[in-house]
Amino acid sequence: MKISSELSIYDRVYLKEGLSATQRLVLDLVGKNKDVLEVGCGSGHMTKMLTQEQACQVTAVELDTNMAQRAAPFCKKIHIGSIESTDIQDKIRGEFDVILFIDVLEHLINPGRILQVAQNWLKPNGHIVVSLPNIAFVKIRLQLLFGRFEYADSGILDKTHLHFYTIKSAKELLASNGYLVRQMILKNSYFPRGFLSNTLISVLPNLFTANIIMIGEPSRRKHEAS
Secondary structure, three states: OOOOOOOOHHHHHHHHHOOOHHHHHHHHHHOOOOEEEEEOOOOOHHHHHHHHOOOOEEEEEEOOHHHHHHHHHHOOEEEEOOOOOHHHHHHOOOOEEEEEEEOOHHHOOOHHHHHHHHHHHEEEEEEEEEEEEEOOOHHHHHHHHOOOOOOEOOOOOEOOOOOOEOHHHHHHHHHOOOEEEEEEEEEOOOOOOOHHHHHHHHHOHHHHOOEEEEEEEEOHHHHHHO
């Protein structure tokens, strides 16, 4: 099948800005030589780095056929379809060190159900990495102050988002679906990295956090170990 030459909005953002700060952080969190399941790999910009720079074996799931075909050369295996489809879930074989849900869960009808199913795909010491946009970010609050809630092609108010999260509800999403949040990292992609950004987040995290990144591990391990 011929790959369309038309680029998605996400591809155009990548061509203009490269990998986002969140994506670069996720690459560091994954590490090298890992078996990775990347849910929602897009056109494979991060997949390429995981495979070629970090020697990971990547299995991916992508809903968009054209983007999946672009990502395929960087994948050990790629499944084209929705992660919420039982047909796709049944095709996922093996166990993974890391499962990535990077800016994905907010697009799903039932993200909690997928988090529960994902536990079956983890190795005994595996974990998930989740990134979610923060609807309580100052930019969105200012829009609401002036009576605006306008969807966009990308970002926190991406028009394809079905769910919105704050820091508290993001953590509850994992906790209520069988995970311990081992680490939470708050990012502000609108300010340069450094003292100012870190200070704003530390003082008023809900206001100045644009992206919430969490590492989660199945809570059942704690019970099994005790």
